[in-house]
Amino acid sequence: MSTPPISRGFHGRGPSGKSARIPPGQHLVTDFPVLSAGPTPEPDLANWRFTLSDGESPLGEWTWEQFNALPQTDLTVDIHCVTTWSKLDTTWRGVSIDTLLEAAGLSEPPGPFVLIDCEGGYTTNVPSEDLLDGKAMVATQFDGEPLDPEHGGPARLLVPHLYFWKSAKWVRRLQFLDSEIPGFWEENGYHIYGDPWREQRYDGD
Amino acid sequence: MTETETPVVGAKHLQWMTATVREVIDETPRVRTLVLDIPDWPGHKAGQHVDVRLTSDDGYQAQRSYSIASAPDAPHVMLTVERLPDGEVSSYLAGDLRAGDQFELRGPIGGYFVWTSALAGPVFLVGGGSGVVPLMAMLRHRATAKSAVPATLLYSSRSEADIIYRDELMHLAGQGDGFTLAHTLTREQPAGWNGLKRRIDRDMLQTVGFAADMQPRIFICGPTPLVEAAARDLRDLGHPPSLIKTERFGPSGK
Numbered sequence: 001m002s003t004p005p006i007s008r009g010f011h012g013r014g015p016s017g018k019s020a021r022i023p024p025g026q027h028l029v030t031d032f033p034v035l036s037a038g039p040t041p042e043p044d045l046a047n048w049r050f051t052l053s054d055g056e057s058p059l060g061e062w063t064w065e066q067f068n069a070l071p072q073t074d075l076t077v078d079i080h081c082v083t084t085w086s087k088l089d090t091t092w093r094g095v096s097i098d099t100l101l102e103a104a105g106l107s108e109p110p111g112p113f114v115l116i117d118c119e120g121g122y123t124t125n126v127p128s129e130d131l132l133d134g135k136a137m138v139a140t141q142f143d144g145e146p147l148d149p150e151h152g153g154p155a156r157l158l159v160p161h162l163y164f165w166k167s168a169k170w171v172r173r174l175q176f177l178d179s180e181i182p183g184f185w186e187e188n189g190y191h192i193y194g195d196p197w198r199e200q201r202y203d204g205d
Numbered sequence: 206m207t208e209t210e211t212p213v214v215g216a217k218h219l220q221w222m223t224a225t226v227r228e229v230i231d232e233t234p235r236v237r238t239l240v241l242d243i244p245d246w247p248g249h250k251a252g253q254h255v256d257v258r259l260t261s262d263d264g265y266q267a268q269r270s271y272s273i274a275s276a277p278d279a280p281h282v283m284l285t286v287e288r289l290p291d292g293e294v295s296s297y298l299a300g301d302l303r304a305g306d307q308f309e310l311r312g313p314i315g316g317y318f319v320w321t322s323a324l325a326g327p328v329f330l331v332g333g334g335s336g337v338v339p340l341m342a343m344l345r346h347r348a349t350a351k352s353a354v355p356a357t358l359l360y361s362s363r364s365e366a367d368i369i370y371r372d373e374l375m376h377l378a379g380q381g382d383g384f385t386l387a388h389t390l391t392r393e394q395p396a397g398w399n400g401l402k403r404r405i406d407r408d409m410l411q412t413v414g415f416a417a418d419m420q421p422r423i424f425i426c427g428p429t430p431l432v433e434a435a436a437r438d439l440r441d442l443g444h445p446p447s448l449i450k451t452e453r454f455g456p457s458g459k
Contacts, residue, residue, distance in 0.1 A: 004266070005223050005307035007259040010297045012267045025258075025268045027293065034429045034453055037317055039436035039446045084256075084268050120446055150433055188316040201256075202314065204218035 019088070021078055023196040026086040033085055034150050037184070041119045041170050043154045050138065050155065051173040052104050054111065059176075060104030064154065070095045070103055073137055077160035079167070080196040092158055094139035097131040097174070111176035115183065116157055119170035124183035125192070126159055126166055128176060135161060138171060163194040163201070221258065221309045222246070227281060228304055232369045236335055237299040238274060238285045243310070249277055251342040252319040252424065252452075255284070255312030259294055269294040272338040272426075272452075273313065276345035285369065287335035318424065318452045322350035326422055329414045331405065331435050333361040333427025334369075339452060340426060341370050344384065348377055357385040359413045361405050361431065364393035387413045405431060407438040417443035426452040 013027075022028060045064045052059040062070070073096045080086045101109060109128035116124050130136065139158040140147055147153035152169030159166045165185050186192050191200040199205060228240040251273075258268040275283035288299035298308075320328060320343040328347075330340040337360055347356055362368045368388065378386035389401035389409065401409060415421040423444060425435050432453045439449055 004221070004258070004260040004309050006262050007297065007302075007308045008306050009301040010259045010261045010267075010308075012259065012261055012265055012293050012297070014261075014263070015265050025266075027267065034433070036451060036453070038451055039440045039449050040433055041446075083270050150429070184317075189314065202219045 021088060022086050023080055024199045025201075026080055026084055026196065029085040029087055032087065032090075032151065033081070033083075035081065035083060035165075036150070036169065037122065038120055040149050043149055045154060048154060049172065052100060053173060053175045055175065055177060059106065059110065060100070062103075067095065067138075067155070068140065071099050073099065073134070075134075075137060075139075075158065075160070077158075079160050079164050082163040082165055082190065082194070082201050086196075090160075091143055092137065092139040093141035093144075094137040094155070094158065096134055096137045098134065100138065100174075109176050111178050113177045113180040115175045115177055115181045116168045116171055117173040117175060118168050119172055122168060122170070122184050124157075124166050124168045125181055125186055126162065127180075127193075130159060130162065131174075135159065161195070163191075163196050165190065166194055219311045219314070220245075221311045223307055224282070224310050226302060226304050226306045229302065232285060233367050235288045235299070235367075236285060236369050237288070238283050239298065239302070241282045241284065241310075243282055246282055247313070249273055249282075249313035250316075250319045250321055251277060251346040252339045253313035253315045253342075254339070255282075255310045255314060257284070257294065257298070258309040258311075259297060260309070267294050270314070271298075272342070274338050274341055274345075276342060276349050278349050279345065285335065285338045285341075318426070318450050320346070320422065320424060322347060322352040322354065324422060325354070326420055327355040327357070327415045329421040329423045330356065330358040330360075331410070331414075331423065331425040331427075331439075332358065333405070333431040334363075334367070336425075336427030336431070336452070337369055338426075340424060341374075343424065344374075344377055347384070348380070348382075351382075353383055355383045355385075355415070357387065357414060359387045359389070359405060359409065361389045361391055361427070363391055365390060365395045365398075385413075405435055407441065410435060410438050411442055414439070414442075417445075420445075420448060423449045424452075425449065429453045 048064045051061045075092045078088045136159045140155045156169045157171045224241040224243045230238040254272045271284045274285040286298045289295045332340045394402050
């Protein structure tokens with residue numbers, strides 16, 4: 001790669017402001033920005049259902065009460081949005097994907113890929129192994145409080161080691177698949193996997 | 206939300222390109238437009254954005270996203286940048302930067318919050334502050350494409366001095382080509398102001414916008430609270446969520 005042009009007079013916060021926990025091209029924020037492609041859905045806990053499926057075949061379905069009766073997991077993690085903000089030490093509570101699989105009577109995921117379906121039609125995709133071994137959960141609480149609708153409440157996926165668009169808001173179903181199907185942003189030019197440490201923002205990165 | 210546009214970013218890696226500042230235009234005391242020369246610019250659609258990367262002389266880099274303000278058919282790519290308090294990149298772009306300076310960018314990015322003149326039906330644009338930037342790209346595109354699609358912009362600013370593109374918007378609204386402009390000034394109004402003077406609310410969206418049965422394509426861009434409220438109100442007014450596209454900015458732009 002050729003040497004980038006120097007922006008005359010630009011100093012920025014300088015390298016001293018960078019933590020080893022901030023991936024390349026990211027910067028630290030202390031607030032919690034909101035990014036969504038459309039309106040925030042109204043929570044409807046009475047009709048809320050969460051489903052695991054193998055293709056279209058249901059493997060398990062939970063009402064809001066049933067879901068909250070599952071063993072809960074706490075996670076404190078750093079999150080990284082593709083729009084370049086990172087937030088450190090965020091605390092979440094929810095149900096790990098390991099727990100969900102176990103509750104559905106499965107010892108392993110029924111397929112190597114997952115397509116995540118959300119209220120409002122949003123989708124995203126991740127490899128199944130990225131959801132296992134405590135790496136991911138369906139989160140219902142942020143910072144000790146029920147998750148705000150604008151941040152994905154009542155429940156969002158949390159896959160903190162990938163760019164945050166993978167942590168889909170208003171999640172309703174995890175569909176296990178034999179082959180990978182790109183989700184919403186992945187169809188719209190964003191990277192199929194999205195590892196912030198390899199700066200996989202866009203297709204081809 | 207289920208409606209997707211053609212992917213605009215192809216399998217080809219998005220390369221960093223060098224942009225040279227051709228001209229700097231002060232829009233408001235805090236907002237400035239950068240007119241750029243980008244030799245390898247691949248073209249864009251109205252509503253897309255770019256990632257900008259600044260490099261200091263000691264090698265430090267900082268990267269942020271900015272909406273493109275210019276129409277796809279304009280001779281130069283233009284970005285409009287609001288200087289944010291403590292904004293590491295924006296305070297440079299809308300501060301120290303001057304004609305002849307260079308920085309890197311890559312794009313265009315985003316295939317969703319996009320409008321082209323080939324799309325049928327009326328279009329309702331709702332913007333707050335510098336959220337008007339991608340909406341302006343759409344209006345400029347509509348004007349140069351001589352589109353007859355009815356279009357309305359509802360634009361919320363704090364005061365008259367904070368209105369970005371004020372003269373150009375007024376000019377576009379005077380063309381009699383189906384574009385309607387409504388300003389609302391939320392904090393301070395000039396003497397004799399007989400326009401709207403409150404935050405965007407449901408009544409305003411209903412009065413200014415198109416009826417739901419006309420199925421307008423709706424684009425909302427601005428600070429999160431404005432976008433959240435306007436999207437919710439429009440949904441409550443019967444507009445299908447699939448026709449409501451949102452783009453938010455906030456302190457994340459710092």
